[in-house]
Amino acid sequence: MNVTTLILDATEKLRERCGDRARYEARLLLGLAIGKQEPVYPHLFVQIEKEQIDRYYRLINERIDGKPISRIRGWKEFWSLPFKLNHATLDPRPESELLVEKAIWYARSKLLAKNEKLHLLDLGTGSGCLLLSCLHELKYAYGVGVDINKHAIQQAKENAVLLQLNERSKFFTSNWFEGIRNSRFEIILCNPPYISREDEIYLPDEVLLFDPVHALFSDKNGLADYEKIFFDLSPYLTSDGIFLLEIGYEQLEHVLEMVPNADLRVCDVFRDLRGIPRCLILCRANNKVL
Ligand SMILES: C[S@@+](CC[C@H](N)C(=O)[O-])C[C@H]1O[C@@H](n2cnc3c(N)ncnc32)[C@H](O)[C@@H]1O
Numbered sequence: 001m002n003v004t005t006l007i008l009d010a011t012e013k014l015r016e017r018c019g020d021r022a023r024y025e026a027r028l029l030l031g032l033a034i035g036k037q038e039p040v041y042p043h044l045f046v047q048i049e050k051e052q053i054d055r056y057y058r059l060i061n062e063r064i065d066g067k068p069i070s071r072i073r074g075w076k077e078f079w080s081l082p083f084k085l086n087h088a089t090l091d092p093r094p095e096s097e098l099l100v101e102k103a104i105w106y107a108r109s110k111l112l113a114k115n116e117k118l119h120l121l122d123l124g125t126g127s128g129c130l131l132l133s134c135l136h137e138l139k140y141a142y143g144v145g146v147d148i149n150k151h152a153i154q155q156a157k158e159n160a161v162l163l164q165l166n167e168r169s170k171f172f173t174s175n176w177f178e179g180i181r182n183s184r185f186e187i188i189l190c191n192p193p194y195i196s197r198e199d200e201i202y203l204p205d206e207v208l209l210f211d212p213v214h215a216l217f218s219d220k221n222g223l224a225d226y227e228k229i230f231f232d233l234s235p236y237l238t239s240d241g242i243f244l245l246e247i248g249y250e251q252l253e254h255v256l257e258m259v260p261n262a263d264l265r266v267c268d269v270f271r272d273l274r275g276i277p278r279c280l281i282l283c284r285a286n287n288k289v290l
Pocket residue numbers: 088089090091092093096123124125126127128129130146147148149152174175176191192193194214215216
């Protein structure tokens with residue numbers, strides 16, 4: 001079978017699962033089947049062996065069963081950097097790049113003039129994507145990433161090494177702030193689990209079958225982890241520090257109600273590309289500068 005026929009056949013098989021992306025994913029999976037990370041285009045001369053065709057169809061079937069491309073290849077691009085994933089890490093979402101963008105903007109425009117060395121904390125770090133993306137941009141910053149899951153922490157550590165950021169980052173298991181001793185941070189980032197258990201039935205297979213449960217769901221209509229984090233946060237934020245929090249669909253109003261009791265105040269709310277309020281920026285209630 002030649003490359004064009006293979007791709008056309010796979011595109012048809014993938015149509016129901018992938019819609020408009022079927023042809024692109026068919027090309028990408030063919031690339032993976034022959035040991036490349038790039039999609040294969042028919043005008044390129046590629047010699048394909050029988051066992052590579054067998055592997056291709058195995059990958060197509062995995063994709064038809066809902067396995068995302070990132071899980072099939074074991075890594076995901078985030079902030080233009082490659083992050084390896086394992087069974088315990090969330091597949092990083094593009095909308096979470098908003099937290100990284102705003103953290104970098106605040107660091108450069110508001111914090112760096114006063115603090116030569118910034119200290120960042122990433123709560124629920126997963127693959128480490130938020131913290132490591134920030135450290136990649138902020139060359140003099142140091143960071144700590146914590147997660148309740150030890151396998152996620154292992155993956156974050158590995159990503160730090162691969163991105164050559166291990167000298168400026170530390171990762172360890174902790175139930176939110178429990179394991180963090182006597183430290184204050186200028187920037188705290190957090191993308192906690194925030195999906196309500198009742199919404200489980202609306203989740204696509206890609207999420208429900210392949211993202212880890214501990215990264216997705218939170219009790220009390222998805223708000224329980226926000227409550228815990230707000231309750232403990234204040235002593236860990238420097239007087240001029242900022243807290244960047246990812247929030248879910250229709251959660252802004254509920255999360256805003258928690259802010260005054262946490263001795264915090266809202267500085268900004270940013271929407272994602274779909275127009276959903278996604279990134280909440282908070283500072284200490286008595287911060288006169290931000
Ligand atoms: C939505 S995922 C975010 C992962 C990553 N920061 C990202 O943006 O892709 C939430 C993360 O919080 C972690 N987590 C859940 N409960 C936690 C807890 N009590 N303490 C620390 N981390 C927790 C999960 O293991 C998961 O890695």
